[in-house]
Amino acid sequence: MINKAGREIPDEILERYGKEGFQGSFYRDQASYQKASPRVRSLMDPGRGKLVPSIREVLEKCNLRDGMVLSFHHHFRDGDYIVNMVMAQVAAMGVRDITICASSLGAAHDPVAGYIEEGIVTGIQSSGVRGKIGEAISYGKLKNPAIIRSHGGRVRAIEEGDVHIDIAFIGAPTSDEYGNARGIGGKSDCGVLSYSMVDAQYADQVVVITDCLVPFPNCPASISMVHVDYVCVVDAIGDPGRIVSNVVRMTRDVRELTMARYCTQVIALSPYFKDGFSFQTGGGGASLAVNTMLKSIMEEKQIRMSFAIGGITQPMCELLEAGLVEHIVDAQAFDLGAIESIRTNPRHHEISTSEYANPMNKGAFVNKLDFVILGALEVDVNFHVNVVTGSDGIVRGAPGGHPDTAAGSKCSIIVAPLIRGRIPTVCDKVVTVVTPGETVDIVVTDYGIAINPGRPDLIAAYRDSRLPLCTIEELRDMAYAIVGKPDEIRFKDRVVGIIESRDGTIMDVVREMEPYEAGYY
């Protein structure tokens, strides 16, 4: 079938997973469903503890066996040791056919590509898939199609029972011996444990792995002991230097500063820029610059933000300290400044990823969002955005909260340079649709700004501005005029990845690449 994003979804895939193709961003609004639930085991006897001396013994206690689904979180990003630590033991135990259900996977997890080759890992469900894992998927090494979900979509999939987690592994900067775990207080602080909260509630068995055991009770707990079966203390859960960056990069790139200026004007001139507005931005150079540029306008006009949300960086925490932001609600801390802020500022709150973005709960924070600033690998003339496949067709990105915030916010703004190297960002047709154009309102490039024709209210709002407005087709034409129209990527027929819409319908599929060299990793 051709879905509402204009993508052909093979019927075989829809049947195999019992899914529909994407039908529109609010198609499942007010849909009713029975929530999934775990099979759990009680701990009544006060004499029994939860400490287990090694990962191996934890896996034995959990009765690890072929075909299980193991879950992980990515708050430690490129510094994560947990996935490799657990998977090495899984491999050593001779277990096969494992599905990894992670909130994201990155370059730190390259060893997983080897387990895919060996058939130890046969399923990947994740937001991000980068590095060698992405290559393994794109070259058809993974037995089952990888399922790519947004952060909100992952919570939905777990809560609706599309995926059932057998064992959740939660790396925790601190934990007590009963499993009360926090994102702060240890040697590998990550600030929050938001992605793991759904795993803790819906996995049959939950294992906390920490390198900093603290006295009971470790309060207030991000992950409560009532969900935790076992606690395992290891030497190190991550590399602190790679968990967060301790330097906030303030861009001097002329293109980034140009886009930041345009984006700041887009926000300041919009009907939603008023006292009590809400805002999400990312950690990129242009985004951070918007933060700084917005500050002086907010001060001048005496406009305060009701809440800032998302991945949080130090410049946003500075707005909180300055009294320009009422609350920060945080699902991921991107730098040391954000971690310090959530540790010390009572108006900086940890939230679950369900609260952040789950489209099928009774109302998430993204529904209350005025502005979101997002990136893109590609945007096409239908405003569809690709943040997953590279220009070579290989999986190397992550939807993250992109489709969630675009759908929820009143004004979603894509900020991206018109061309990257020899690659046009604005094009006829993105390789992969991740965020549907109907939820993308404005595209800001260094060459001009296009507003979605589906938002005549916004087009009217900027009519008299001095912003370099144009159509999305004009942006495409400019890009093609500079670097030419790229050749189409050649894929095989086989589906190796499924891009799931945040509501569980199928947005797009990723197909196997033609091998271009032997021994690609």
Place this chain on the structure above:
Amino acid sequence: MINKAGREIPDEILERYGKEGFQGSFYRDQASYQKASPRVRSLMDPGRGKLVPSIREVLEKCNLRDGMVLSFHHHFRDGDYIVNMVMAQVAAMGVRDITICASSLGAAHDPVAGYIEEGIVTGIQSSGVRGKIGEAISYGKLKNPAIIRSHGGRVRAIEEGDVHIDIAFIGAPTSDEYGNARGIGGKSDCGVLSYSMVDAQYADQVVVITDCLVPFPNCPASISMVHVDYVCVVDAIGDPGRIVSNVVRMTRDVRELTMARYCTQVIALSPYFKDGFSFQTGGGGASLAVNTMLKSIMEEKQIRMSFAIGGITQPMCELLEAGLVEHIVDAQAFDLGAIESIRTNPRHHEISTSEYANPMNKGAFVNKLDFVILGALEVDVNFHVNVVTGSDGIVRGAPGGHPDTAAGSKCSIIVAPLIRGRIPTVCDKVVTVVTPGETVDIVVTDYGIAINPGRPDLIAAYRDSRLPLCTIEELRDMAYAIVGKPDEIRFKDRVVGIIESRDGTIMDVVREMEPYEAGYY
């Protein structure tokens, strides 16, 4: 069958509810079960709100119908307006056969007795049942047996699916229009919303009722918007003067002070009184006096408490402020001092009732408790405790956390005067077993102290003390010598109440009273 507490449980009752009789306090340790889950409806459309102008319209939106289960919490205690407000509309709509599943019901809810008479309410599931509701139950007016559960047992029953809540009503001192609710910040502060957390997660539909609407987001939320369908703003959710007492009663009663002195010595001389011990006490005169007496011993011996738990009062908060308590974990605030403390002290934490005491989760706080001080209406020579039925056989009490903390703690101490008026507290056989004797360690009365023979370690610990130790039979004999042995209460055969053990097995039943007068209310 005769259960392990020596009580005869009619087979008809066991079959009807698919239950076993009580088999011992840790019989279900490590039992595995599939958790229950609600049927929910998504809110994806950012344009739709949750505010509903009246309780009546909320009930209509929820499709209220005959036979539904409605849930309530009791943080507003004798000042609660919510139950009566909702039930008046239920009655006005002509709906019948409603089950009220409340964390507790008290004298504020006398109008419910009328709804029981009329068949509007045919089921009651609660911890406390007092006033006219208790009389209506005991005199056989309620169609189905009332089910009496401890606080931990209630969470267990909901999480195991023994009771499924159709609509949960959560009275909230503050809420935003999306249903983020908190126990503080309004005109009817109750400090915490711990009892409602399980209702929010397991009820199909969740309604927040508030008299103080605050700007979005109301953070940190006790009840998250992701669980809330509707928000209704009313003039008043309760009578602040009756929600909490603003005066902490410091006893001058000689008997209470005697018991407090004994109890303090019992604690101080026990093997568990060491740095890092944990503690729960109640709000009664003797309990509060223990708090005060313990303080000077802790200061003298440089012993600090790791955590205090339970219903919290100002004297405990003073220990926190004095640095003698590391953390307070709070499931109910008993006075204004406790509310002020949780509002201002970051080491005073709100917890869910599951975290507090649920026996079937993966480990609750009560499992980590060293000492608990508890009351009793009656204690018998088997150390069984009754806190539900009065000496006249009528239901007028509440297990609360009594069976939970007795089972979890290393040293459970019952403090009660040997006689009350003409009624002996220590007796041959309690009218109703609520907390089984195998979890009751020490009984402190104004006439002497009895240690459970099942705890030879404790008997040895106090052997050389100057405490007035005696056997439980000696306490009974003293009581009977003063006031005589009371006549047995005459019950009819019909079962009107079920005392559920915290693990869901049946501890005891309450039978219908012979009517002693016409028009008892």
